[in-house]
Amino acid sequence: DAKTTQPPSMDCAEGRAANLPCNHSTISGNEYVYWYRQIHSQGPQYIIHGLKNNETNEMASLIITEDRKSSTLILPHATLRDTAVYYCIARPIQGAQKLVFGQGTRLTINP
């Protein structure tokens, strides 16, 4: 599985858009980009995933660059409840989903 690189921490003001970057320069053509988050003391929560097209759901948007070497998770209107550690993960299209978690980005939403 491709290695991903994320900044260790970020801050964002409540109500603003939070943009979380992820570098995955060694990603292969059969690997998706997944985003999960972990709110303190809880299990990780799935947010969104994509292969090469931009994706949007009720939680967030995922922007993947054309060369697929990086992506950005966008939380359009961050709230205090979005404070969490966000993990960007690259994993193959098929097979058992043995997600490999890195250190993630600790996002703090400030009032």
Added chain:
Amino acid sequence: NAGVTQTPKFRVLKTGQSMTLLCAQDMNHEYMYWYRQDPGMGLRLIHYSVGEGTTAKGEVPDGYNVSRLKKQNFLLGLESAAPSQTSVYFCASSYRSTESSYNSPLHFGNGTRLTVT
């Protein structure tokens, strides 16, 4: 629909004791996983199962055993607990990837906090 349920939520063991952590899912998922998370670190895969009666080793399997006798349950056993196994344990489940259903996201439980003294 409870999702993924882990029991117990907390446990304290003495070195050398044994215990079993139970994971139950009600989503009819084929795949199940056990992860551990240590302070300041990401999750690391211990064992996983792609179906009833089958298990496989993950990244850090030593000191643990697993069983998947029923599709909805995945058990993690510690035969002789060691202080190094003090951690938070997370169970997860997902659908099997198929041509029409790639990449079913993992659904996680809320963890079992284990302390070994």
